[in-house]
Amino acid sequence: MAGTEGALDQARAMSFLERVMVDSAAAFSGLSTSIGARLGLYRAMAGAGSVTSTRLAEHTCLDERYVREWLAVQVAGEYVHYEPATATYSLPDEHAAVLADSTSPVYVMGAFTMLKSLYATEDALLDAYRTGHGISWQDHEPGLFEGVASFFLPGYSASLVQEWLPALDGVREKLQRGANVADVGCGFGYSTLFMAKAFPNSTFRGFDSHVPSIEAAREQADRNNLSDRVTFEIVPAEDLPPGPYDLITFFDCLHDLGDPAAAFRRAKQQLAADGSCMVVEPNTSADLLESMNPIGRSFAATSASLCLPAAVAQQGPHALGNHAGEEAMRAIANEAGLQNWKLALASPTNRIYQVRP
Numbered sequence: 535m536a537g538t539e540g541a542l543d544q545a546r547a548m549s550f551l552e553r554v555m556v557d558s559a560a561a562f563s564g565l566s567t568s569i570g571a572r573l574g575l576y577r578a579m580a581g582a583g584s585v586t587s588t589r590l591a592e593h594t595c596l597d598e599r600y601v602r603e604w605l606a607v608q609v610a611g612e613y614v615h616y617e618p619a620t621a622t623y624s625l626p627d628e629h630a631a632v633l634a635d636s637t638s639p640v641y642v643m644g645a646f647t648m649l650k651s652l653y654a655t656e657d658a659l660l661d662a663y664r665t666g667h668g669i670s671w672q673d674h675e676p677g678l679f680e681g682v683a684s685f686f687l688p689g690y691s692a693s694l695v696q697e698w699l700p701a702l703d704g705v706r707e708k709l710q711r712g713a714n715v716a717d718v719g720c721g722f723g724y725s726t727l728f729m730a731k732a733f734p735n736s737t738f739r740g741f742d743s744h745v746p747s748i749e750a751a752r753e754q755a756d757r758n759n760l761s762d763r764v765t766f767e768i769v770p771a772e773d774l775p776p777g778p779y780d781l782i783t784f785f786d787c788l789h790d791l792g793d794p795a796a797a798f799r800r801a802k803q804q805l806a807a808d809g810s811c812m813v814v815e816p817n818t819s820a821d822l823l824e825s826m827n828p829i830g831r832s833f834a835a836t837s838a839s840l841c842l843p844a845a846v847a848q849q850g851p852h853a854l855g856n857h858a859g860e861e862a863m864r865a866i867a868n869e870a871g872l873q874n875w876k877l878a879l880a881s882p883t884n885r886i887y888q889v890r891p
């Protein structure tokens with residue numbers, strides 16, 4: 535490649551360097567963020583007011599020297615406030631909502647829980663990029679599944695029952711009366727359980743091909759005393775057990791399937807008369823220029839390292855990636871006989887579609 539020396543616009547190079555330095559600083563400190571969550575440091579600081587490193591170390595049963603170094607990262611990133619006069623540190627309540635409270639709608643730690651396992655796939659990704667082979671969902675470390683489930687949880691908690699289901703024609707009424715629901719690609723089953731809690735007259739069956747996720751989902755059902763109305767089974771999407779189902783949901787999983795058309799064909803066969811599919815996908819566009827923002831960038835990055843390789847591993851015929859866009863998915867649904875496609879709602883992170891024959 536030809537050298538660019540001499541032709542460089544130095545000001546533009548410096549400005550771009552600054553942007554990339556911000557990214558590298560975030561990437562370096564992401565490890566400390568994950569450590570802070572796993573060791574309970576953010577939780578210990580939440581609501582605790584101003585603390586010294588010694589007090590925080592005692593409270594978390596950790597080594598003070600390491601805790602002080604961790605706090606320096608937090609101060610540098612402006613996650614934690616530092617008062618030099620008293621050598622004390624505090625985590626503002628608003629920051630605690632994002633970093634420490636897993637029930638908060640703005641909790642974001644799931645993304646950091648995913649990082650360790652995502653970065654661990656770097657060598658496998660080199661191989662995949664060279665050979666065109668996939669990386670199966672089950673080939674990742676356990677933290678990835680927990681992180682993905684935790685990443686989507688706040689959105690489901692805040693919106694699924696309150697906004698998304700009511701945006702679908704006639705679905706909430708059916709669930710209130712008593713409906714039969716299948717949640718395909720349910721992972722840890724948080725979506726299934728939120729629906730089950732809200733609609734006690736209905737029965738719910740979660741399906742996923744990933745054994746540890748289904749085991750985790752069953753534990754959650756037991757813990758929530760919902761096992762009488764909620765079951766979780768290890769079944770691939772294209773083998774959805776006989777219904778009929780009034781509602782078949784696909785939460786953030788359709789693009790992960792190697793054969794989403796087969797999943798849609800099977801769903802169509804098992805839908806009750808007047809039943810609907812609900813497809814929840816990342817709110818991303820097939821137009822690359824629309825992804826130039828933190829949400830679009832996060833989805834593009836996880837698509838290139840996780841979603842696309844997982845779909846490729848299922849050996850087709852599709853490998854959509856998570857920003858295939860509405861038109862591509864609508865075409866697949868159409869081909870499978872689900873011709874009635876409607877965008878019901880869009881949130882900053884998700885698009886919710888109602889899909890019917």
Ligand SMILES: C[S@@+](CC[C@H](N)C(=O)[O-])C[C@H]1O[C@@H](n2cnc3c(N)ncnc32)[C@H](O)[C@@H]1O
Binds near residue numbers: 720724741784
């Ligand atoms: C991004 S995760 C989403 C999980 C869950 N729906 C959620 O929102 O947290 C994608 C899920 O699709 C599942 N999956 C991928 N391919 C599948 C297939 N062919 N059949 C069933 N599940 C599949 C994975 O095991 C994984 O749990």
